[in-house]
Amino acid sequence: MMKLKFSLKYFLLTITIFLVEVLIATKLKHIFFVRAYLGDVIVVILIYTFIKSFFKIENNEKLILGILIFSFLVEFAQYFNIAEKLGFREGSLMYIVIGNSFSWIDILCYAVGCLLLFLFVKLQKNxxxxN
Structure with a gap:
């Protein structure tokens, strides 16, 4: 069940992770591993904290699964050049956010990010x- 409820803790985490993503995209882009892999692992965590900023969700495992499916759908949409089909020009913010090239490695990175989230949630629950 989802209830609308603001969480300052998750909101501050979201801002912090977003700033890390911006740092990766702008200042650390020359470090291949960080730009190519770490950013994709972190982005699913960013989505998780963003959602948790505004909603109280009882079943975090379902949320993580939903984020994994969403990230897979976005990645597969890149295979079909969805950003261009939606009319976004190369280099525009939405073109960059949606992405423009399909990669199985990205799929793996999203799965790793969701696995880390799942393990963190389980550890937190335990x-x-x-106590």
Whole structure:
């Protein structure tokens, strides 16, 4: 179940992760591993914290699965050049956000990011139950 509820903690995490993503895209783009892989791992965590900023969600595992499916759909849409078909010009913000090239490595990075999220949620849940 989802309830509209603002969380300052998740909102601040979202801003921090977003700034890390901007840093990766602008200042660390010359470091291949960081730009090519780490940014894609982190982006699913960014989506998670953004959603948790505004919604209280009881089943975090379903949320993570939903984010994984969403990220896969966006990546597969890139295969069909969706940004161009929607009329976004190369170099525009939306063209960059949506992406313009399909990659199986990106799919793997999203899966790794969601796996890390899942493990973190499970660890957090276990810590709460043990205290």
């Amino acid at each position: 810590n709460i139950q043990n």
